[in-house]
Amino acid sequence: MNKTIDTSDISFDKRFERILKNVQKPGRYIGKEVNSVVKSKEKVDLRFAFCFPDVYEVGMSHLGIKILYSILNKRDNIWCERVFMPWFDMLKEMKENKLPLFGIESRDPLNVFDIIGFTMQYEMSYTNILHMLDLSRIPIRSARRRGLFPLIVAGGPAACNPEPMAEFIDIFLIGEGEESILELCDLVMEAKKENKSKAWLLNRAAKSEGFYVPSKYVVEYTDRGTLKEIRPKRGAKFPVRKRIIENFNSSEYFMSFPVPNIETIHDRTTVEVLRGCIRGCRFCQAGFIYRPFRAKEPVTLNAQAREICDSSGYDEISLLSLSTSDYPKLDELLDDMLKWTEERKINISLPSLRIDSVSESILKKIAKVKKSGVTFAPEAGSQSLRDSINKNLDEETIIKGCRTAFLQHQERVKLYFIIGLPGETDEDVVAIAELAEKIVEEFHKTKKDHGLKRLFITLSVAFFIPKPFTPFQFAAQNTKEEFERKIKLIKSNIKSRNITLDYHSSEMSLIEGVLARGDRRLSRVIESVFKKGGMFESWDEGFSYSNWTDSFIKSGIEPEFYSHRERDVDEINPWDMLDLGITKEFLLREYKKSKRRVVTPDCMSKCSSCGITEMTERSCFGKTTNSIQ
Amino acid sequence: MEKLRIQFNKTGDIRFISHLDVMRCFSRAFARTSIPLRYTEGFNPKIKMRFSPPLSLGYESWCEVLDVEFVDKYDTSYLEYELNEKLPAGLRVNDVSKPEFGIDSIYYSRYLLKVYGSDDFLDRFLHKSKELLSQNSIMVTKSDRRGRPFDSDIRKLISSFNIFRHNDVLVSDITVETSNFASLNPKVFVEKVLSEIPIQGEGWDAVRTQFIKADFDIFR
Structure with a gap:
């Protein structure tokens, strides 16, 4: 359809409609989904824009936004809307037609909202956050925003090192947001009602539990460029302790959420079975920052699952957690759910199944309605490296798990590996290909007797990125050359045609590595990439390595300093003003054990004193092991 | 059941x-x-x-x-x-x-098109579309599954066509084949007309208004 040229004098709706005709997947932008919340703007005291700095299909698949949208909108005086990052074509049209970024429910521009909250799910979305502010003509730097509104806040897993975004965000919410987000709203409503200044608000927030206000901390550096001191200004908390919700089982959960009119990444609904993880895989940030381990009761989950399926009409529900097979009452839950899901042709999916827990009975239950491939994550190819990263998994178990899947007529197996792990040797890398070959062998043994046809193994290889609050936070990341050499090494050792190798850009992993453990000075780099138009940096379509390397040079920052340097154990880390419950002593203990390639038992078998019980003031598993607290 | x-x-x-x-x-x-x-x-x-x-x-x-x-x-x-x-x-x-009838008996789709633009543009669009329809064939270039271009006559897929000016808008009532054998998206015709006009319009809209059977009765 034809492109329009002069648009300045026509209404938003007309301009919007014309733009939609010129973009791909216009359904991303229309909103008005079933269950979306529309309130009267005159009747609410606070308007919250919940921003997901990626496209609609990605954001609408995310669990956190569903929980928090529901919690906020449950309050009559608050209206929370969703905001997503427009794709390249839409962004261009919006700029050309002078259309600001808007809340999807009201289509009002972002600058009319009281609070603009970003979820920081991954480091590579940081430049999108700046673009979203800029699209609404909001100054990106916190110091440039003098007034109380809009207040820019952020939370989510990447906020456990907030420093690279410190110059842009007014307040970070550290830890679980279910309770603190409402406290923040109350505080803002109080400020609004009593006509207080932004300074008043930031002062109050900095004294509250779980709020990190970056402007209230002074950071000083040594001559070597490492941190010398992080000093809180008067009254600001030090350290800032993360928030943990009072009771996970009875915590607020969404019972309805806008049902997308278009296909999303995870086109299904979810119940959150567990929070936290007992495993302590040493590379996994989520495994540490979401501690303590907590589970919901099957009766709670079954009721929530049913209500969400009723309100959404989805034909698939996933039992979400970091490791759903660690749920002690999984069989009971599946049995309860199958009583109604089978009849209604609802498929239950377990997105994070540990290979050592693959029993025939569980596979049968999830395959009962729909057949889907299986995905396992051995993470490393050799046994000793798996021990070193504390992936308590032996080769026999992996082969056995695959065999069990084959017997259930699963012919698609996806295996996740990480290369570049601390202490990794070439033998460890080659072992990835060897392990895949052994699985192929096992398939051929099973094949004839069970009428199997052809095996498809996908080796999905990621490049290791050391993350804060993990035992590997001290470790150096591999260089680009090392990563590429190791990929070649795997390739040359794959012989079977049943195996495909899948990997992403090593350059992207390097940038992510810098941002993950970066300090405040990186704000300059992020701003520079943003100014060069860098966006969707986690997408192949958006990532530009040269934008980043140019910006490092321009900002006088050496990326190697952040990524390829083994950090001194006594060094002050940029995120050291945060207390996530996990002590540095524990992380160091674990790091040393990893060098000796020694495993740590899972939390249910034996407490390894990570520190979280001191924060929660109660033990994770009570006196007896293997029970839900 | x-x-x-x-x-x-x-x-x-x-x-x-x-x-x-x-x-x-x-x-x-x-x-x-x-x-x-x-x-x-x-x-x-x-x-x-x-x-x-x-x-x-x-x-x-x-x-x-x-x-x-x-x-x-x-x-x-x-x-x-x-x-x-x-x-x-x-x-x-x-x-x-x-x-009453199976969905297979749908043979034609009737659309209402609205075309926007300057007076000059609308005049040209009106005349060009009438001119094209008066011919025995309207050739357009389509591409096959592998993306290779081929020429195709869409005239025979347009069973009726009417166009008139209503205030600032051109309104067209067009019936095209949408059967199991062949089908035409009115977009192909509109783009053909647009490609033969030297100036740009301000977009267009389409509404499907009716399904029609092979015997020209309305499908319900």
């Missing part, structure tokens, strides 16, 4: 979702009503639904049709009410009834 025909509109912003998306919207709306439906067999059971020929993304419609098999008998006005409660805004059921 009862097979019923659901006739619905697709209007407003929801016109920007695809045919597959519409199918998903209906599946979920049915699931939200908890009215039991018949499913397909196999590993990945889906509701047995049969839709009228796909509507292009961006077009509105007043005449979309979907056949569904219900497990039990229901009052048709109850079904209409329930579905309208559960469907997203813009997808609206107008009628639920026992089908």
Whole structure:
């Protein structure tokens, strides 16, 4: 359809409609989904824009936004809307037609909202956050925003090192947001009602539990460029302790959420079975920052699952957690759910199944309605490296798990590996290909007797990125050359045609590595990439390595300093003003054990004193092991 | 078991979702009503639904049709009410009834096109489209599955055409073939006309208004 040229004098709706005709997947932008919340703007005291700095299909698949949208909108005086990052074509049209970024429910521009909250799910979305502010003509730097509104806040897993975004965000919410987000709203409503200044608000927030206000901390550096001191200004908390919700089982959960009119990444609904993880895989940030381990009761989950399926009409529900097979009452839950899901042709999916827990009975239950491939994550190819990263998994178990899947007529197996792990040797890398070959062998043994046809193994290889609050936070990341050499090494050792190798850009992993453990000075780099138009940096379509390397040079920052340097154990880390419950002593203990390639038992078998019980003031598993607290 | 025909509109912003998306919207709306439906067999059971020929993304419609098999008998006005409660805004059921003819008997689609632009543009569009229609063939270049271009005559797929000026808009009533054998998206014709006009317009809209059978009776 034809492109329009002069648009300045026509209404938003007309301009919007014309733009939609010129973009791909216009359904991303229309909103008005079933269950979306529309309130009267005159009747609410606070308007919250919940921003997901990626496209609609990605954001609408995310669990956190569903929980928090529901919690906020449950309050009559608050209206929370969703905001997503427009794709390249839409962004261009919006700029050309002078259309600001808007809340999807009201289509009002972002600058009319009281609070603009970003979820920081991954480091590579940081430049999108700046673009979203800029699209609404909001100054990106916190110091440039003098007034109380809009207040820019952020939370989510990447906020456990907030420093690279410190110059842009007014307040970070550290830890679980279910309770603190409402406290923040109350505080803002109080400020609004009593006509207080932004300074008043930031002062109050900095004294509250779980709020990190970056402007209230002074950071000083040594001559070597490492941190010398992080000093809180008067009254600001030090350290800032993360928030943990009072009771996970009875915590607020969404019972309805806008049902997308278009296909999303995870086109299904979810119940959150567990929070936290007992495993302590040493590379996994989520495994540490979401501690303590907590589970919901099957009766709670079954009721929530049913209500969400009723309100959404989805034909698939996933039992979400970091490791759903660690749920002690999984069989009971599946049995309860199958009583109604089978009849209604609802498929239950377990997105994070540990290979050592693959029993025939569980596979049968999830395959009962729909057949889907299986995905396992051995993470490393050799046994000793798996021990070193504390992936308590032996080769026999992996082969056995695959065999069990084959017997259930699963012919698609996806295996996740990480290369570049601390202490990794070439033998460890080659072992990835060897392990895949052994699985192929096992398939051929099973094949004839069970009428199997052809095996498809996908080796999905990621490049290791050391993350804060993990035992590997001290470790150096591999260089680009090392990563590429190791990929070649795997390739040359794959012989079977049943195996495909899948990997992403090593350059992207390097940038992510810098941002993950970066300090405040990186704000300059992020701003520079943003100014060069860098966006969707986690997408192949958006990532530009040269934008980043140019910006490092321009900002006088050496990326190697952040990524390829083994950090001194006594060094002050940029995120050291945060207390996530996990002590540095524990992380160091674990790091040393990893060098000796020694495993740590899972939390249910034996407490390894990570520190979280001191924060929660109660033990994770009570006196007896293997029970839900 | 009862097979019923659901006739619905697709209007407003929801016109920007695809045919597959519409199918998903209906599946979920049915699931939200908890009215039991018949499913397909196999590993990945889906509701047995049969839709009228796909509507292009961006077009509105007043005449979309979907056949569904219900497990039990229901009052048709109850079904209409329930579905309208559960469907997203813009997808609206107008009628639920026992089908007289199969969906296969749809042979033509009738569209209402609205074309916007300057006076000069609209005049040129009007004359060019009439001129093209008066010819025995209208050749356009399409591409096959592998992306290789080939020439195709679309004249024979346009069964009736009418165009007139209404205030600032050109309105066209066009009936094109959408059968199992051949089908024409009116977009192909509009783009052909536009390609032969040297100046740009300000866009256009399409609404599907009717389905017509091979014998030129209206399909219901």
